[in-house]
Amino acid sequence: MTSTQVPATPARVTAGPALTSAGLVTVLLGAALPLIDFFIVNIALPAIGSDLRTSSATLELVVAAYGIAYAVLLVVGGRLGDAFGRRKLFLIGLTAFTFTSLLCGIAPTALTLVLARAAQGAAAALMLPQVLSIIQAATTGERRSKALGLYGATAGLSMVLGQFLGGALVAADLWGTGWRPIFLVNVPVGIVGLVVARRLIPESRSRNPIGIDRPGTVFLAIALVSLLLPLAEGPVLDWPLWTIALLVVFPFAAAGFVHVERRMERRGGVPLLPPSVMRMPSVRQGLLVGVPFFIGFSAFMFVFAVTLQDGLHLGPFGSGLVTAPLSLAFFAMCLVSSRLVTRFGQRVVAAGLSVQLLGLLVLIGTVLLEWPNLGVLDFAPGMLLCGLGQGLAMTTVFRIVLSKVSPEIAGVGSGMLTTSQQAAMALGVATLGTLFASAGAGPLGMKGAFALVIGIQAVLTVGVITVARRLPDPRL
Incomplete structure (x- = not known):
């Protein structure tokens, strides 16, 4: 759950054009979409399992795949925004989130849905870190305090909307589509958000952007996948060889992650x-x-x-x-x-x-x-x-x-x-x-x-x- 989210962006920001009230609403919409999506999916899991004839273990992957991709790429998304422009990365992330939501909504099989959810989590990791960055760069004083308060409240409001919207959309079974509208509803919202964001969100970037920790990102991804995937699938599949092999990989990947993080910091980098x-x-x-x-x-x-x-x-x-x-x-x-x-x-x-x-x-x-x-x-x-x-x-x-x-x-x-x-x-x-x-x-x-x-x-x-x-x- 994505619940309260704190994006990864350095405090060093350049001054830029002010963020209007309409622009603030637009970036908060970008923050709300992934959070609403998390709670909507939880409500829709039984319907997804019934329609795609899949197990509880695979349903866990529908949730976990999103979380793993988001966790691994969140810091990367924030640092890319600092380096190349936060408005640019917000638009790229929102575009990708809209497209991957479409892929989730039309997924014909459980495996396709899991893969689409991973891609959706990666898209959220590009978009969400830019929200607080844009607020910090384009607001000051009391206006910034109010914007940050609204940002914090967005998480709670997203939880409320996610529960109601998810239940209502699945129960409505629009045109016999069952659970699919929980993802497809993001498409028109995302398109409107893109049109508005191009006009209302000012561009900003860091004067001293922090580089991307490529080795750390790779080792963290391997560690998370090698631990979470076998834990979810092993009990249901009676622990086939590949699940045991992944669990054997995990401690080595975790040790490798710790090693490269310590080495990068000793060399003056930011892991x-x-x-x-x-x-x-x-x-x-x-x-x-x-x-x-x-x-x-x-x-x-x-x-x-x-x-x-x-x-x-x-x-x-x-x-x-x-x-x-x-x-x-x-x-x-x-x-x-x-x-x-x-x-x-x-x-x-x-x-x-x-x-x-x-x-x-x-x-x-x-x-x-x-x-x-x-x-x-x-x-x-x-x-x-x-x-x-x-x-x-x-x-x-x-x-x-x-x-x-x-x-x-x-x-x-x-x-x-x-x-x-x-x-x-x-x-x-x-x-x-x-x-x-x-x-x-x-x-x-x-x-x-x-x-x-x-x-x-x-x-x-x-x-x-x-x-x-x-x-x-x-x-x-």
Whole structure:
């Protein structure tokens, strides 16, 4: 999930023409499209599986392929924008996102859809990093503060729209196309965005652009694929030789990634994930909270989408309604979290995680006690608590991680954080999503599998709360 996103762009920017209100709306549309797409796809997964006659493992790849491509290429996209022009890369990314959305919408097979989703994630990685860069380069003072506030709220609003729009489009079954409009709707929106963006978005670039870490990008891609692909497909395919071979490759790829990152930094370069930044206490401790949080969050969204539709047969629109309290609460917390952090500091994270933990326990109890006689309103208390807690914790963790990163490397730090976030979300779907699919097909059934996976997330949350109590205060 793509949830709150922090693009990877250096703080050094050149002054340029001002960004008008219409131009701001246009770049925020570019930020919203990939985020809405993430939540729409979660709602549509059961319909995709039924239509393409594919397994839960392949459905996990529909989600994970997007996340892997996005995670690997995010920093690259930001640095290309700094070097060649942010408006230019925004237009290229939006064009590619529109085209790959069309490919997803007409995909004839599950494999084609997975490949198209990977390409769509790569397109998002070109477009999304430019949004905050353009805002920073083309606004100042109070106008910049308001624009950044709107940018942050875009994530929460995208979650709300994604749930409702996804459910409504799949349920409508327009012209018998089933799930396909969830992707095809991006095409006319993208075309309009391109026409408007060419006129309203000013060009800017960095005076001192940072080069692309090619070896680091390659090693990170190999490491993620060699870990996530076999974890998703191995249990379903009874661990064929190629899945074992990929897992053997993973530690070597991970070690190679660490080596090339350290070597590049020693030589004065700026690697994809700088080891010196990773060693900063605020970053290290923030990631110890953020990574397990995002693993649980992505698994939560995946498991809920399948349970509500395949287990309780609520349909896509009913599933969207079930998740509405979570989305609305998350959006509300995004708007007020900064004020709470100003007053209470890092304690907001532990408080938010505690509220989420309570929500998870309420959801487990609700499912165990009432299954299968569950409707939309039965989930509302647990989902509301989860949304409140997630909104508080997620936005504050981002703030803490970046609080001690110097302005000169602010873009590097934000890119590192978002790369870690996307990799963790892909890992959550590949691991806990696979566990859910395997357990649901066994004696536990979907009811037991849901309780098991959400219970694991609850245990993770308890551990994360412990770590969160030691987070540095972002106000200092």
